[in-house]
Amino acid sequence: xxxxxxxxxxxxxxxxxxxxxxxxxxxRMLLRCFLVQGSWNFKSMIGLGFCxxxxxxxxxxxxxxxxxxxxLRRHLEFFNAHPYFxxxxxxxxxxxxxxxxxxxxxxxxPISVFKERxxxxxxVIGDRLFWSGIKPAVAGVGVxxxxxxNWIALPIFLILYNxxxxxxxxxxxRLGYRKGFDIISDLSVRRHESxxxxxxIIGSLVAGLCISSSVHWAHRQGSxxxxxxxxxxxxxxxxxxxxKSVNLAxxxxxxxxxxxxxxxxx
Numbered sequence: 001x002x003x004x005x006x007x008x009x010x011x012x013x014x015x016x017x018x019x020x021x022x023x024x025x026x027x028r029m030l031l032r033c034f035l036v037q038g039s040w041n042f043k044s045m046i047g048l049g050f051c052x053x054x055x056x057x058x059x060x061x062x063x064x065x066x067x068x069x070x071x072l073r074r075h076l077e078f079f080n081a082h083p084y085f086x087x088x089x090x091x092x093x094x095x096x097x098x099x100x101x102x103x104x105x106x107x108x109x110p111i112s113v114f115k116e117r118x119x120x121x122x123x124v125i126g127d128r129l130f131w132s133g134i135k136p137a138v139a140g141v142g143v144x145x146x147x148x149x150n151w152i153a154l155p156i157f158l159i160l161y162n163x164x165x166x167x168x169x170x171x172x173x174r175l176g177y178r179k180g181f182d183i184i185s186d187l188s189v190r191r192h193e194s195x196x197x198x199x200x201i202i203g204s205l206v207a208g209l210c211i212s213s214s215v216h217w218a219h220r221q222g223s224x225x226x227x228x229x230x231x232x233x234x235x236x237x238x239x240x241x242x243x244k245s246v247n248l249a250x251x252x253x254x255x256x257x258x259x260x261x262x263x264x265x266x
Contacts, residue, residue: 021098021177025056029094030173032056033087045080050090057094061101071097074108080119082126087169089118091176092183099180114181121187129192133199134164 036049051072058071081089096111138161145153176183 019061019098019101021057021060021094025060026091026094026173026177028056029053029090030087030170033090033169033173036086037083044076044078046083046086047075047077047079050079050086051075053086053090054093054097057097061097074112077112077115079115081122082130084130084165084168085122085126085172088122088172088176088183088187089115091173091178092118092180093176095177095180117184118187121184121189124189125187125192128189128196129168129199130165133196134161137199137202 032053032055036046036053039048039052040046041048054075055072058068062068062071075093079086079089093111093115096114099105100108100111138157141160142153142157145156175186179186
């Protein structure tokens with residue numbers, strides 16, 4: 001296997017080239033994944049960032065400038081996904097491009113269609129898991145720790161958030177490269193329901209800790225402050241229940257706390 005990976009231009013008995021993507025190429029792609037949103041735009045979303053992440057593939061698989069340019073043009077097309085889950089598609093594309101070069105595919109359209117089909121699942125799973133689950137839960141832990149032990153909350157927050165973040169990026173790239181087209185079976189929303197449920201339970205527990213810590217902190221600031229805080233939280237919960245908008249609920253809670261505080265001060 002290692003001899004095959006190091007071969008540059010040999011051909012097997014079946015007529016397939018033995019050029020292979022190396023582990024070092026995958027590591028470079030993984031590091032580039034952290035910059036996938038660096039060139040976000042309305043035309044291709046993270047398409048340009050995806051092409052940047054895939055550039056090591058072109059350098060490894062193709063020797064001629066024309067073939068490398070063709071590869072880059074293919075992957076400058078529109079692509080959008082959750083940034084942490086983009087590596088799942090990137091790893092699979094690396095595998096498919098390697099197979100296409102080895103087996104002399106005459107049409108690369110299946111790879112483009114494959115990328116298009118992954119946009120939806122990668123976005124849905126990533127948004128639910130991170131934007132609606134892990135990020136609020138970890139942020140709640142940060143708030144709870146900040147009210148309890150002050151400055152140590154920041155490094156703990158960064159560690160708790162980035163451990164699953166880094167893991168998802170690395171796992172997706174490795175799994176995608178191993179499975180190719182078959183990575184689709186791992187991106188079913190139903191298969192990730194247990195993850196979603198676990199994160200929601202953790203988020204609920206963290207919310208309870210935050211409320212209890214906040215009430216204790218507000219009580220130490222004085223009875224007037226505590227009453228205004230509790231009333232603003234109650235207003236936000238009621239508003240969120242009926243309107244289903246987190247941003248508006250936060251805005252209402254802030255406005256209510258300010259208004260109640262001013263009213264009691266007068």
